[in-house]
Amino acid sequence: MTQAKREQGTMAVSLYDRLGGYDAIAIFAATLIDRARADDVLGRFWKHAGEDRQARDQQMLVNYLVRETGGQMYYTGRDMALAHAGMGITEDDWARFIEIVTDVAGELGVGAAEGGEVMAFLDNLKDDIVTA
Numbered sequence: 001m002t003q004a005k006r007e008q009g010t011m012a013v014s015l016y017d018r019l020g021g022y023d024a025i026a027i028f029a030a031t032l033i034d035r036a037r038a039d040d041v042l043g044r045f046w047k048h049a050g051e052d053r054q055a056r057d058q059q060m061l062v063n064y065l066v067r068e069t070g071g072q073m074y075y076t077g078r079d080m081a082l083a084h085a086g087m088g089i090t091e092d093d094w095a096r097f098i099e100i101v102t103d104v105a106g107e108l109g110v111g112a113a114e115g116g117e118v119m120a121f122l123d124n125l126k127d128d129i130v131t132a
Contacts, residue, residue: 014070018114022066022073029061031104041096045087068121081128088132098122 019025036042037054046054066073077083101122105115 015114015117016066016069016071019069019110019118022062022071024108025065025069025071026062028104028108028110029058029065031108032100033058033061035100035104036097039096039100042093042100045089079128080125084129084131086131089130090132091130094126094130 037046060077067075
């Protein structure tokens with residue numbers, strides 16, 4: 001098990017497994033991206049993106065989240081700073097994104113502990129993504 005550790009005599013379960021594995025993460029990513037694309041604030045980032053780019057972006061997000069939560073996935077994308085460079089993502093954009101993440105996680109039944117871990121993970125990415 002990736003990122004496994006001993007905890008009170010038993011193996012700790014990875015965040016990946018606690019979130020429901022690949023299928024749950026794929027549903028989360030698809031729902032998140034669909035909402036962000038349709039959003040009045042964030043939709044501009046996909047305004048001129050073709051279907052192929054949108055599908056690739058979504059799969060890269062799935063791959064990244066699976067890897068970062070402890071699943072067995074090889075991520076071939078760029079790091080977050082390079083992937084978001086030049087996009088002009090603002091604090092307001094970030095705040096709206098976090099609102100959508102929170103809403104989607106709640107709707108999908110993500111537990112409080114897991115949600116907290118996801119939010120801490122996202123908070124660590126913010127400086128690489130928010131550049132304007």
